[in-house]
Amino acid sequence: MLGKIIENVTNEALKDSYQKLIFEPLGLKNIYLPTSEKEFIPHSFYKEKKIFRNNLILSIPACGGGVSTAREMMMFLKGFFGGKLFDKTILEKNQLYKPLQITMGGIHYGCGHMQIKLNGIVTGFKKGSMSSIGA
Numbered sequence: 001m002l003g004k005i006i007e008n009v010t011n012e013a014l015k016d017s018y019q020k021l022i023f024e025p026l027g028l029k030n031i032y033l034p035t036s037e038k039e040f041i042p043h044s045f046y047k048e049k050k051i052f053r054n055n056l057i058l059s060i061p062a063c064g065g066g067v068s069t070a071r072e073m074m075m076f077l078k079g080f081f082g083g084k085l086f087d088k089t090i091l092e093k094n095q096l097y098k099p100l101q102i103t104m105g106g107i108h109y110g111c112g113h114m115q116i117k118l119n120g121i122v123t124g125f126k127k128g129s130m131s132s133i134g135a
Helices: 002-010 014-026 054-059 070-082 089-093
Strands: 044-046 049-051 107-110 113-116
Touching: 002 014, 014 070
Parallel strands: none
Antiparallel strands: 044 049, 107 113
């Protein structure tokens, strides 16, 4: 629904708004929203089995339908949380995370992203290890 709101407000395709408002300001050159099955959409895997999710990716452009490299995803995250897209005090003021449904365990949602607290039980790491960074 947010994608349709963006298209109506900007009067352009979502991929064009993302390009102008997000990808270009952050210098992202290898990220895109696929709009056709002819475009490259990476496969997902479960164990050794290849899972084709092309129709899913094409149907959710505004909530996870982008294709990116790991490097550019990190550049996006640094830009998002570092204030390169908007005033980062907005994030600081909206740090109210609400738990998702009870079956989702320790996943909380707020300010447009999920927060997943990792602990030793989930990760197998002891307290104070790398898994606690950002937790």
